[in-house]
Amino acid sequence: MAETTETPAVGGPDIDPSITSASPSVVDPRADAAERERLRRRAVNQDKFATGVLTAIIGLVLLIVVAMVAYILIEGAYTLVQPGFLTERSRANGTAGGVAYQLFDSFYLLFLTLIISVPISLGGAIFMVEYAPNGPVKRIASTAVETLSSLPSIVVGMFGFLVFSVGFGWKYSIISGAVALTMFNIPILVRAIQQALEDVPQAQRDACLAMGLTRWEATVHVLVPSAMSAIVTGVVLSAGRVFGEAAALLFTSGMSSPVSLNFLSFGFTSPSSAWNIFRPGESLAVHIYKIYGEGSPEAQQIVWGTAALLMICVLIFNVVARLAGRALSRKVTGV
């Protein structure tokens, strides 16, 4: 920088063009040194100011996240470590007991949702990226996916209630909830998988076609495996969102689990079998919503404990998504 101030400035190549163009009248070489020093200061100050403001913004975001996570964990920690919170079923009005059934139902709902939505989304995304020619069909399909993704989840829940619970006669059931969550999950997954497939270089497709392989062989053996790490990351992240969803489930899977569930009964039609998809169920998020209305201090404790548990699960999903994605891509590229 010292060098800059010593050199005569007229036409000096080391002047920042944006600064000189701001003051094109500078010609006197003697007055110039001072003027350039002033401009340099201004540039440096501007830079410092911007860095400061941007750092502050990002700091605020971090603070919000850390504060929220810490607050919920601290409030929920007491309940979370109570013996039986994770293993006992909830009692009437949620004034005591645990969330064992809600935890199970959340995972069971998630499992069923993924079983239904992953194949459908994979098919949809493959169609959009590998098969659909650029034209009206593709445009309509991608508009449909976007529309589905912008539907409020409570509306999806209402629709699920009217069609599956009432129309199909499934009542409040795990399967109604899973299908509603599927509708909520499909657009997220289609886009994630679509993005993953679009990121596979065109050269890979060319290589397959040039060896006389069909589009399907290319998709199954090369493109999907190449995109696998991004697909898995997308699926696990979407799982985090599904896991915490409440609104779409209020009217579909219901707001209560059976009083007693038998995890060892694999009679899928028995009303007390945990695995029966036609029994009502309650996810952790719905449980929070329901218990929060109770107002008693014990219920508040359960709400915090459940919230902390839900949050920990979602955070674990996010970590798993990253680790799984990284491990898979390392396996594929071998580096």
Add this chain to the structure above:
Amino acid sequence: MIETLEQSVASPALEELKAPVLYTKDVNVWYGDHHALQDTSLDFHKGEITALIGPSGCGKSTYLRCLNLMNREIQGCQITGEIFYREHDINTPEEDLYELRKSIGMVFQQPNPFPKTIYENIAFAPRCHGQRNKATLDELVEESLRGAALWDEVKDKLNKSAQALSGGQQQRLCIARALALKPDVILLDEPCSALDPISTLAIEELMHSIAAGRAIIIVTHNMEQATRVSNRTAFFYMGEMVETGETEQIFNAPKSQRLNDYLSGRFS
């Protein structure tokens, strides 16, 4: 024609050499409304390496991609004219592209090995085409890698990912992958433009050995490369095949003014 006929009577092997394995008659290509290639007719013989040269956008790659009908994969691309391969016109809607592309291999500008192991990169396509015998596949992998002068470098790491190889090795793997389908024509689209000089040299040396019993057609920007590797050269300019002949004649005694200008660097 008469001469060819006489020779064929005298020696069937020679006839094999004389009759082109692949030739085109008045091939035209349109991308939508853009007329990218005009009336191109060329012959390709087994055992010969043909270089396609010309400035960027002259149509040489477009022409190359007609020969295995890869242009069909591009939406809005139309190919007219006749492309004869093994004495029948392949530019028809009925042509079995999968069969065709097994016997006309292609290598691209950027090395594009699959994100699979070295072994799988080679065995994958033959397996898709129905070869499921493990011993045969093992043999095929070794033979193809030897054919691409890569065997000694990778024989101990066949189960490692192909993407961990160097750029030059990856490109030779792509050639091995094409060889595994036993093609009698191999198309190379600027195969060395992404490689360093030493890897380029390795590929050029390889080209002579794989040309035995095959027609090799290579698009190149590098005129020294064309003189080093090819027997015949075709010069393309503005979507037109301007001049073709023996490589020596093309570079030392060009007939057309445009080729002369191109060679003397008056445009690029």
